Amino acid sequence: MRVPLQEGAQVFIDANIFLNVIFENPEFSDPSARFLEDIHHGIFHGTTSVLVLNEVLHRLLIAVVVNEVRISSRDAVAYLKSSPEYVRGAGKVWALIEDIRSMENRKVFGISEKTFIRSRSVMKDSGLMSNDALHVACMDEHAVDTIATYDRDFERVSRINVLKPGK
Secondary structure, eight states: OOOOOTOOOEEEEEEHHHHHHTTTOOTTHHHHHHHHHHHHSSSSEEEHHHHHHHHHHHHHHHHHHHHHHOOOHHHHHHHHHHOOHEEEEEEEEHHHHHHTTTTTSEEOOOOOHHHHHHHHHHHHHHHHHHHHHHHHHHHHHTTTOEEESSSSGGGGOOSSSOOTOOO
16 A cells, blocks of 8 residues: 655555665666655655665675676675675675664664564464565564665555555
8 A cells, every 4th residue: 555654654665665766777766866865864764674685695695796797697606605705805795884874863673582572473474485484574563664665565555555565
């Protein structure tokens, strides 16, 4: 469901919002960047989870190794596992994660066993995959009812509002 977002509202930020900006997605980069700027300036209060940050970190590591080493994304994980020095030296990735962590007006929630248990109900009710169900369970625990994402799967959860920046 799409409802106008009130100034000061809390919004859970999905990984694709950060990744659209970082990867300069032609369709979603600008509206995602404007949305993150609105959070940074206090128009909205951003929330996310350690799981989202981990998803961003993982995708960044894969993308950097694919680009720098010139291997397929399918081979990137095996390469990273066999090259711990590459992971240790991924300065560009660490800098991007620190940029996200240094944003003003955002909180990062943990994922507890209670969150995990709640996520199973979300999966059964909505058919979401496990990480997305964990996002919704985390939102439930912290009374956040809006998610910023371009992932249409969240539209199956009637109790949350899906905000697609720029749409």
